[in-house]
Amino acid sequence: MLAWTVDDGSDSEVVRRYIEFARTSGTRLTFFLNGSYPAWSEHAALLQPLVTSGQIQLGNHTWSHASLTSLSDAGIASELQRNHDFIVDTFGVDPRPYYRPPFGYRDGRTDAAAASLGYTSPVMWYGSLADSGPRTEQQIIDLATEWFLPAHIVIGHLNFPAVTRVFPRLRQLIEDRGLITVTLDDIFAR
Numbered sequence: 001m002l003a004w005t006v007d008d009g010s011d012s013e014v015v016r017r018y019i020e021f022a023r024t025s026g027t028r029l030t031f032f033l034n035g036s037y038p039a040w041s042e043h044a045a046l047l048q049p050l051v052t053s054g055q056i057q058l059g060n061h062t063w064s065h066a067s068l069t070s071l072s073d074a075g076i077a078s079e080l081q082r083n084h085d086f087i088v089d090t091f092g093v094d095p096r097p098y099y100r101p102p103f104g105y106r107d108g109r110t111d112a113a114a115a116s117l118g119y120t121s122p123v124m125w126y127g128s129l130a131d132s133g134p135r136t137e138q139q140i141i142d143l144a145t146e147w148f149l150p151a152h153i154v155i156g157h158l159n160f161p162a163v164t165r166v167f168p169r170l171r172q173l174i175e176d177r178g179l180i181t182v183t184l185d186d187i188f189a190r
């Protein structure tokens, strides 16, 4: 089982193509979204059926991709709560207890501040497509080849289009390795 997770959403067209990829391929994904990006409102109708069916799970990635370790406890609460409210209001699902700290920045204090809101599970990763910035298509294929393995949580991003041009290659890799894609809810009890 492979948990393919994707974050952010700064490029609206990449978000649309990821949703279409999920819809046409059946790939199960977890999106850690920042509600401050317009893509999430623009494509809410397209995404909603997949969220409702559970094929795409939504997790909290803060409203504006804030570094939690540089915020006060009140600032952490504000960033998580605003994004939480956006997800609940827009998609009708409660992301708790799952959140991903932007940049992976967290410590005991930020964990406690998040937990006070019910966000008790910071979700890190074990393998990355490294595409929070621009990558070539070949780099993404190489990283997927390295990291699409059983029992791995892999991180990708909804920010740059290269990944959308290699979806068939990534899907083939999953098939060739006999992997099943899963959301967090597929494997962990809430």
Ligand SMILES: [Zn+2]
Binding pocket: 007, 008, 061, 065, 102, 103
């Ligand atoms: Zn991020």
